[in-house]
Amino acid sequence: MARDNSPKVRQRQQLERKLARRASHDRILIVSEGSKTEPHYFGEIRQTYRLHTANVEVRSSELGTAPAQVVRYARELFEFGNMHKSIQPRAFEQVYAVFDRDDHDSYFEALEMAESLDGKLKNDNKQFVRFQAVASVPSFELWLLLHYENIQAPIHRDDVMRRLKIAIPGYEKGARHAFSSTRQHLSVATRRAQALAARFDARSAPEPFTAIVDLVDLLTRLRPEK
Template sequence: MSSRRGGRVKRRPQRNFARRILVVTEGIRTEPQYVELLNRYLRSKSTTAVVKSMGVGADPFRVVEKSIELRDVAASNDKQYDFCVCLVDVDDHSTLERASRLAERESVLLLVSNLKFEVWLRWHSEDKRSALSSSQLDRQVAALKLTSEKSLTPRFPIECVDDACRIARSTDPAMKAGRTGPNPSSAMPLLVDLMRGAS
C-alpha cells in the first residue's frame, strides 16, 4: 500500500473470485450451446461463474466418467473446479442408474432431463407439460423456433430462463441431483442456481 497526500492510504480493490463450474453434457451441440448462452446471459446480470462446457456424445455413464477425468486433470494443474455437473437424458439409456451411483460417489451433480433436454428448451417458450415421444418433442421445439437441425436458433429466448425454472420446479417439486423425475421433467434449475451463486 502506498500513502497519498492528506494521509490517505490507497487500497487495492478487493478481488471477487468467480466460482468455477465444469459442465459435461451428453449432447454435443444443443446442450453446450445452451450452457454457453446461459452463461453469457447470467454474466450480463452480474453473475460471476466461470463455466466450461463440453459435449461428450455418449451414454450417461461415459458422461460422468469424462467429467471426473476432466475435473481431476484440472485439479492436478491447480485449476480446480468448485462444481462438476453432468447433463444427461433418460431416453432409452441402460447406464443411467450406474451413472447416478458413480456421480454420487464422486460428488458430481448429475442433472437428468426426462425424456430429454428438449423438454427444458420447450419451457422457455410454452408452459405445456404433456409427455411427448422423442420425435414429437423434436418437432415441437423446431415448430417453436427454438432449434434448427439440433442447434439453438439465433433468437433462442434465453431471457425466459426464469419461466422455464418455474415450470420445471412445479412439474417436479422433489427435484434433486441424481434423481430421474417424472416425464416431462428437467433438473436444469439446479444448474441455473449454481451459476447464480447458490450453494
C-alpha cells in the first residue's frame, strides 16, 4: 500500500517527532524587553545545554520595551500563541517576563501585573502556570558585571556599562557570546546576585538587584534531551 506523503501528513509527523523529543521538564516561555541582548544570552544558554525549543522558547516583546508592555506581550503570547512562529496557545508551564528598571514609568505596574497573573492562568494541560517578572535594577548588564565585580550599592546603568566594557573589552548591547564570555565566572556571579537578593528585591530600587540569576539557574539545571 502506498504511503501517504502529503504535506499535511508530513507536517503532522514532524510535530509528533518534535513532541516525542520533548524532555520531561516544564515548558518555559521567556519574553524579554531587549530584542537582542537577552534573547542572545538565553539563546546561547539553550544552545550550550542543548535545550530543545519545545521546552525553552525565547522571544522579545513585540508590543514595546516598557515593562508593562513586556508583561502584556508575555501574557498574549502564552494565551494565543503565534502560529507563524510555531508557538501553540497555552503550551507552557512557566512564563517569564524579563525587563529592566532603568527609568521606566511602568516598572512597578509591571511587577504588580506579573504577580497578579502568577498561578491564575491555565495551560493546555489545565494546570495553573507560573508567571514571573525577572527584573534587574538598574539593567540586565548588572548581572554580567557581577561576574567581575561585587556590586552591593546603587549604580547607574551608564556606570554599569562603562565598567562592563572594561571587564569585557568591546562589549555592546546586543552583543553575542555574552554567556560564553562570562561562563567561567558564573558561580561567583551567582553568589553575588544571591547576596543582593538577601538584602534587596525588585521593589527596592535604586538598590541593585537582579532576578536573572534565578532564571539562569533554572535553565542551567535542565538536563539535555536523551
